Amino acid sequence: MQLNENIKVCSACGGICCKSSGGLVFPEDFGEINLNTLIQVFKSGLYAVDYLDSRTNEMSSDYYIRTRLINAKKVFDPKGNGQCVILTENGCKLSFxxxxxxxxxLVPNPPNCYFPNNSIxxxxxxxxWKPYEHLIEEAFRSIDEY
Ligand code: SF4
Ligand code: SF4
Known part of the structure; x- marks a missing residue:
């Protein structure tokens, strides 16, 4: 794992990225994916399900998982913009x-922080997350009680 962390640069910035949206989560972040895994991570209060709307891009509408925002009312939080719940006044509370x-x-390089090769x-x-979309929906519905 490449260590992109640059505490000096990000401290000076104040966490603009973390104050504007949640961090994108990929399946490997959670290990083995099954319904119980997703229910447990959603119950932690740290993660949310968002939705990419086909009306605004060329893709079909689909779920993805990101970190939860401080103003979120439910796990399913489409189009959410705001501050990540994991951000503290001392920075991210998770170790790198x-x-x-x-x-x-994300490579810190303000004002143009970037993902190498546009991979993220x-x-x-x-x-x-496409292979898990039905599990994602079942998990957040069971918690949000849709
Ligand atoms: S990655 Fe970039 S935007 Fe995010 S806190 Fe660091 S310098 Fe700021
Ligand atoms: S606070 Fe941590 S988990 Fe949240 S977006 Fe920033 S780096 Fe990611």
Whole structure:
């Protein structure tokens, strides 16, 4: 795992990325994926399900998982923008290797922090979660009580 962490640079920035959206989570962040895994991570209060809307891009509508936002009312939180619940005034409360892939792979380079090779974005995140979309829906519905 490449260590992109740069505490000096990110402290000076104040966490603009973490204050604007949740970090993108990929299946490998949770290990083996099954219904119980997803229910447990959603119950932790740290993660949310978001939704990529086909009306605004070329892809079909699909779920993806990111960290939860402080103003979120439910696990299913489509189109959420805001501050990640894991951010504290001293920075991210997760150690680097426990952060979501979308956080670990962001290279601090303000004002143009970037993902190498554009490997991390909403499209690659949705594609990664595609095999689990029915499990994701069942898990968040059981908690949000839809
Ligand atoms: S990764 Fe970039 S935007 Fe995020 S806290 Fe660090 S410098 Fe700021
Ligand atoms: S998990 Fe940590 S690094 Fe990722 S968005 Fe939240 S506070 Fe920022």
């Amino acid at each position: 290797h426990l952060r979501p892939k979308g956080c670990r792979e 974005n909403l499209k690659t995140c949705v594609e990664a």
